[in-house]
Amino acid sequence: MAAAALRAQLNAHITGMYTEGVVDEDTFEELREEGTAAEVSRLYINDAHEIIDDIDTLMEQPEVDFDEVEALTQQLMWCTSRCLVSLALVKNEFLIVRHELEVMIELEEQIAACGPNS
Secondary structure (H helix, E strand, C coil), rough: CCCCHHHHHHHHHHHHHCCCCCCEEEHHHHHHHHHHHHHHHHHHHHHHHHHHHHHHHHHCCCCCCCHHHHCCCCCCCHHHHCCCCCCHHHHHHHHHHHHHHHHHHHHHHHHHHHCCCC
């Protein structure tokens, strides 16, 4: 696919992420302008996945340390509502955001592969 078409697809995808509230437009635009959106997205995906796995592990324990669960949940709050939510909801939100960010990363990489003059 030509770079121009990929850029159009990327822009449409990112606009959809803003419309759906997947990412904060002002913050994400800053990251895009700095050229760090894909890297920050990768870090978020990895960190959030690890935190969700840690919460899942804690919840499977015979005696759940709810203070630790709450501390881990606090780390996820910037991407979810400002209250404690069920693990299933947090996982679902993470999967949606991860998918959207992975699509964006893939498009960015395809554009880069087309070369700087495309």
